[in-house]
Amino acid sequence: MRQVLVLGLAVAALSARAADAPPLPYEAKAKHLGVVNCASSLCHGSISEWKGSNVLQTEYVTWSRVDKHALRANQVLRNDRSRRIAANLGLKQPAHEAKICVDCHGHNPPPELRGERFKAADGVSCEACHGPAENWIKSHVAPGASHEENVRNGLYPTDDPVALARLCLSCHFGNKDKFVTHRIMGAGHPRISFELDTFTQTQPPHFVADDDWQKRKGRWDGVRVWAIGQALAAQESLDVVLDPKRGRDGLFPELVVFDCHACHHPMSDTRWKPRVGTRPGTIRFNDANLLMLRQIVRRTYPADAPVFNDLVLQLHKAVAGEGGDAIEAARRLRKGLDSVVAKLRLREFDDRDLRAILAGLVDDGLAGGYGDYAGAEQASMAIASVLNFLARRGSLPDVRAANAALDRVFETVKDDEKYRLERFQSALGGLKTIVAR
Ligand code: HEC
Ligand code: HEC
Ligand code: HEC
Ligand code: HEC
Known part of the structure; x- marks a missing residue:
């Protein structure tokens, strides 16, 4: 009872904040002017970084040359795979x-x-992430303009990890308005994998969170970004379960929130092993993000860990028909996550946190906690991020050996269809001896 109260209080504090969450760029009621307005060599289209400028000014060049969001995101819709997906879905228009x-x-x-110079063929363009520029384009270059003023004028706050997670997940998982359903996957769409910190680093980034960035926008803490990304991703999946429209497809629930490989593997390959909260012959909720959160909560808010773990267990049990109502369990877990997010927003992570989280991930893996591919995949990305943070802080004695061990871990999650827990565990064992040095 006491524990439930702890979660409840934080939820009340958070509902106020959720209400004033900024609209996503595609929801905002202002004009989108088009990339050409950002691309001048005096603005964001310089080929070399400007000394003495707050921002790199090369953003357009990075985006247009190496970022998959530019052009390519849109061009793939014209390839054979997309044609096949569109035909299989019976779409009236080409993809x-x-x-x-x-x-x-x-x-x-x-x-x-759409402004006069807006071009749909530009793909996932600047304003798809930074919001429609109509009301901030002039003021954001005025002398002395602050980031807060720009945000007030409609610039999307990509520096805030919660807002950032909502933005990226809106396409890298989906939300109430757009969503890759199991039907779309069944028609041939690839499985989507996402981790906020890793993907922010590989986009590739066109910003540097240096001193001046932090002065203007606050501290950039990659671990916090990772942790909040996990919580928001779990919430997006639970929202699917809770949404009467998206949650069902005919007789069945929407299948993308479950572990893909629970269904997709040959029948001759009998691999089931007992695991807490699951039963043979049932499908499992994809708990990859929840497994990461388990580590995060255990380290950062140990007092909340039993409640959190219990909420997750109740969901697994209800999904497997072992008691309880699945919708109710999903609702309660979703609420609990609100309070986790509210606390994570304020948390800073030091070296000891990083080491504890790393050890927790590795030990959970060694104990067989990542039997499903999706969990192993998230754990690998998380381990890589944490090692990377430690290395950047100069707290990893042997970076080369750690990288080599990490490569061996990634090798075991390269192909989801060939994933084997034993191989993953053995690679983790190698990593453990190196980082423990
Ligand atoms: C897929 C999303 C995405 C797209 C597309 C995108 N950005 Fe960004 N941008 C980000 C993120 C995330 C950050 C880092 C957080 C921040 O500084 O607010 C950022 C930061 C920036 C910054 C601030 C750097 C600083 O030091 O404050 C500028 C300037 C910028 N982007 C310009 C552009 C331009 C110009 C384009 C188009 C050519 C573009 N962005 C396209 C996501 C995106
Ligand atoms: C409007 C939708 C949209 C938004 C918002 C968006 N993305 Fe993407 N992103 C895509 C699409 C579509 C692709 C796939 C492009 C392709 O492969 O053709 C992609 C690809 C990527 C890739 C390359 C993945 C790979 O397999 O190589 C990264 C990294 C990435 N996005 C990161 C981000 C991050 C970080 C954010 C948030 C700051 C973000 N994206 C926001 C639609 C979006
Ligand atoms: C909710 C957002 C979303 C929707 C809706 C969506 N996609 Fe995607 N799609 C993505 C993302 C994100 C990726 C990149 C996955 C990755 O690499 O991690 C992707 C990848 C792809 C790829 C593979 C791209 C590559 O580089 O190999 C194709 C092809 C594709 N999508 C076609 C389609 C078609 C056709 C539709 C419409 C029926 C569609 N998508 C609807 C988000 C979406
Ligand atoms: C409850 C079981 C179940 C789950 C969970 C499930 N699928 Fe499926 N999937 C099916 C069934 C049934 C079909 C239809 C098979 C057919 O038509 O032969 C299918 C078809 C597909 C196909 C097309 C296969 C073909 O033969 O063309 C793809 C791709 C796919 N699923 C991907 C996924 C992904 C990715 C996930 C996880 C996000 C997933 N599925 C989760 C049961 C499932």
Whole structure:
């Protein structure tokens, strides 16, 4: 009872904040002007970094040359795979014109909110992440303009990890408006994998969180970004379960929130092993993000860990028909996550936190906690991020050996269909001896 109260209080504090969450760029009611307005060599299209400027000014060049969001995101809609997906789904339009695809593979604001120079073919363009520029384009270059003022004028706060997670996940998982369903996957869409910190680093980034960035925008803590990304991703999955429209497809629940490989493997390959909260012959909720959160909560808020673990267990049990109502369990866990996020926003992570989280991930893995591919995949990305943070802080004595051991871990999660827990565990064992040195 006491523990439930602890979670409840934080939830009340958070509902106020959720209400004033900024609209996502595609939801905002202002005009989208188009990339050409950002691309001048005096603005963000310089080929070399400007000394003495707050920002790199090369953002457009990075984005247009190496970022998959530019052009490519949209061009893939014209390839054979997309043609096949569109045909299998029976879409009336080709993929590159179909809203269901362009909403994610491009920037697709309503026609009345497109400026004269807006071009749909630009793909996931600047304003798809930074928000429609109509009301901030002038003021953001005015002398002395602050980041807060820009945000007040409609710049999307990509520096805030919660806002950032909502933004990236809106396409890298989906939300109430756009979503890769199991039907779309069944038609041939690839499985989507995402981890906020890793993907922010590989986008590739067109910003440097240096001293001046932190002065303008606050501290950038990659571990916090990772942790909040996990919580928001888990919430997005639970939202699917809770949404009467998205949650069901005919007789069955929407399948993308479950572990893909629970269904997708040959029948001759009998691999089931007992695990807490699951039963043979049942499908499992994809708990990859929840497994990461288990580590995060255990380290950062140990007093909350029993409640959190119990909420997760109740969900697994209800899904497997072992008692309780699954919708109710999903609702309670989702609420509990609100309070985790509220606390994570304020948390800073030091070297000891990093080492404890790393050890927790490795030990959970060695104990067989990542039997499903999706969990092993998230754990690998998390371990890589944590090692990377430690290395950047100069707290990893043998970076070369750690990298080599990490490569061996990644080798075991390269192909989801060939994933074997034993191989993953043995690679983790190698990593453990190196980082423990
Ligand atoms: C909720 C957002 C979303 C929707 C809706 C969506 N996609 Fe995607 N799609 C993605 C993301 C994100 C990726 C990249 C996955 C990755 O690499 O991690 C992707 C990848 C792809 C790829 C593989 C791209 C490559 O580089 O190999 C194809 C092809 C594709 N999508 C086609 C489609 C088609 C056709 C539709 C419409 C029926 C569609 N998508 C709807 C988000 C979406
Ligand atoms: C997929 C999302 C995405 C796209 C597309 C994108 N950005 Fe960004 N941008 C980010 C993120 C995330 C950050 C880092 C957080 C921050 O500084 O707010 C960022 C930061 C920036 C910054 C601030 C750097 C600083 O030091 O304060 C500028 C300037 C910028 N982007 C310009 C652009 C331009 C110009 C384009 C288009 C050519 C673009 N961005 C496209 C996500 C995106
Ligand atoms: C409007 C939708 C949209 C938004 C918002 C978005 N992405 Fe993407 N992203 C895509 C699509 C679609 C692709 C796949 C492009 C392709 O492979 O053709 C992609 C690809 C990527 C890739 C390359 C993945 C790979 O397999 O190589 C990274 C990294 C990435 N996104 C990171 C981010 C991050 C970080 C954010 C948030 C700051 C973000 N994205 C926001 C749609 C989006
Ligand atoms: C409850 C079981 C179940 C789960 C969980 C599940 N699927 Fe499926 N999947 C199916 C069934 C049934 C089909 C249809 C098979 C057929 O038509 O032969 C299918 C079809 C597919 C296909 C097309 C296969 C083909 O033969 O063309 C793809 C791709 C796919 N699923 C991907 C996924 C991904 C990715 C996930 C996880 C995010 C997932 N599935 C989760 C049961 C499941």
